[in-house]
Amino acid sequence: MDNGVPPQRQSPESDRLAERMEAASDREKASILVDHFAEATAGPPSAWVDGFVSRVEEFGLPVRQIRTAATDLAWLARKNGQGYLDGADRARILAASNTRTARLCLAYVHGQRLRFDFKFAQLHRLCVDWLAEFEDDALVLSFAAFAALGTRATNGLSMFQRAVDAPDADNRSNQVLLTGINFADHLPEQPQMMLDLSDEMMARGQENAIVYYRRATAYRKLARYDEGLHEIDRAIDALAPGDVLVHEQFTQERRSIILAQDLQNQIERNTQAVADSIAAQVDERLAAASAELEQRLDEASLRLAQRIDAAQEMVSSGLLKMVEILGLFVALVGFIAGSGAVVIKSHSLQERALSMLLVVGGALIFFALLRLVTTVGRRRVRAER
Numbered sequence: 001m002d003n004g005v006p007p008q009r010q011s012p013e014s015d016r017l018a019e020r021m022e023a024a025s026d027r028e029k030a031s032i033l034v035d036h037f038a039e040a041t042a043g044p045p046s047a048w049v050d051g052f053v054s055r056v057e058e059f060g061l062p063v064r065q066i067r068t069a070a071t072d073l074a075w076l077a078r079k080n081g082q083g084y085l086d087g088a089d090r091a092r093i094l095a096a097s098n099t100r101t102a103r104l105c106l107a108y109v110h111g112q113r114l115r116f117d118f119k120f121a122q123l124h125r126l127c128v129d130w131l132a133e134f135e136d137d138a139l140v141l142s143f144a145a146f147a148a149l150g151t152r153a154t155n156g157l158s159m160f161q162r163a164v165d166a167p168d169a170d171n172r173s174n175q176v177l178l179t180g181i182n183f184a185d186h187l188p189e190q191p192q193m194m195l196d197l198s199d200e201m202m203a204r205g206q207e208n209a210i211v212y213y214r215r216a217t218a219y220r221k222l223a224r225y226d227e228g229l230h231e232i233d234r235a236i237d238a239l240a241p242g243d244v245l246v247h248e249q250f251t252q253e254r255r256s257i258i259l260a261q262d263l264q265n266q267i268e269r270n271t272q273a274v275a276d277s278i279a280a281q282v283d284e285r286l287a288a289a290s291a292e293l294e295q296r297l298d299e300a301s302l303r304l305a306q307r308i309d310a311a312q313e314m315v316s317s318g319l320l321k322m323v324e325i326l327g328l329f330v331a332l333v334g335f336i337a338g339s340g341a342v343v344i345k346s347h348s349l350q351e352r353a354l355s356m357l358l359v360v361g362g363a364l365i366f367f368a369l370l371r372l373v374t375t376v377g378r379r380r381v382r383a384e385r
Contacts, residue, residue, distance in 0.1 A: 021059045029061055030069040041076040045089050053093055053105045067108055067139050067172040074112035085110045111143040120150030138166035138173040146180035171206040178214050194218035209238040216253055225261035
């Protein structure tokens with residue numbers, strides 16, 4: 001890291017800050033700087049950003065501690081309603097020290113300030129310039145991924161993976177990524193991505209109330225409500241006293257999980273009730289249809305039996321008529337044969353005439369009987385139909 005020229009310490013307060021920083025470890029230096037500039041965050045950026053950048057360069061803070069201090073001060077500035085850095089602020093600060101460290105500090109402060117207010121589009125535009133200079137910085141990559149996911153840009157997932165895989169990734173960069181994934185509702189794998197990243201953070205000892213909170217949200221979206229309630233309760237337990245806004249946000253998530261669980265249970269109950277009602281109606285209609293079908297089958301069987309009986313009767317009647325006709329025919333043949341013999345044996349003309357009359361009379365009687373048999377048969381068939 002290249003440092004600028006340290007500013008002159010002209011006040012007892014500056015001397016005390018220098019003494020504290022010299023006696024502190026690297027991990028403590030970020031907290032000391034945050035305490036030093038906390039009150040100034042209630043004013044405009046010029047009230048503290050200039051001094052913060054110069055102190056970072058003066059005391060040679062490592063990158064991880066710069067990220068921690070910049071994140072905490074940006075959060076305080078947001079809570080105090082402070083505005084964003086503008087071009088005049090950037091020009092003024094860089095006129096005093098235009099070093100890589102100074103430009104990185106400005107990117108961290110400005111990026112976190114926009115991230116806390118979810119200014120995805122503004123952050124997306126700024127990341128284009130920041131990535132040109134700090135393309136391998138994990139926090140800058142996280143800003144770019146956060147903005148891309150929030151704007152639903154096509155490179156959101158690739159930027160997310162680059163930030164996760166960055167060698168200098170830490171708790172601050174991963175927190176930005178975890179929040180960015182929370183806004184990526186357009187990704188089907190969003191809840192699982194939140195769980196995977198939070199698992200990795202917890203394995204590295206980066207767990208805190210926010211991590212538990214994001215995990216609870218992911219479990220809610222996966223309809224794993226019991227696990228979600230467990231995580232949100234861990235988040236509430238890990239929350240420091242007095243943080244009313246964050247506590248309200250956590251309790252709202254807890255209510256959302258309970259409401260979602262109740263809604264799911266109600267949907268399941270209603271679904272079962274509807275299924276039972278539909279099944280009952282189907283069974284009722286099937287029973288009615290079965291009864292109607294059985295009735296129709298019975299009626300059809302009855303009609304078929306009647307037609308079979310009628311056909312059998314017709315066949316029987318026809319056979320009987322054939323027998324009757326055949327009998328009449330045989331009788332007629334016998335009568336004619338006998339009459340013919342009588343005629344042949346007659347000696348006188350009178351006898352022969354009587355014999356012929358007898359033959360003609362017998363034939364007429366035969367045809368009358370045949371007519372009677374056929375007429376009675378037709379009438380019987382019509383009556384049965």
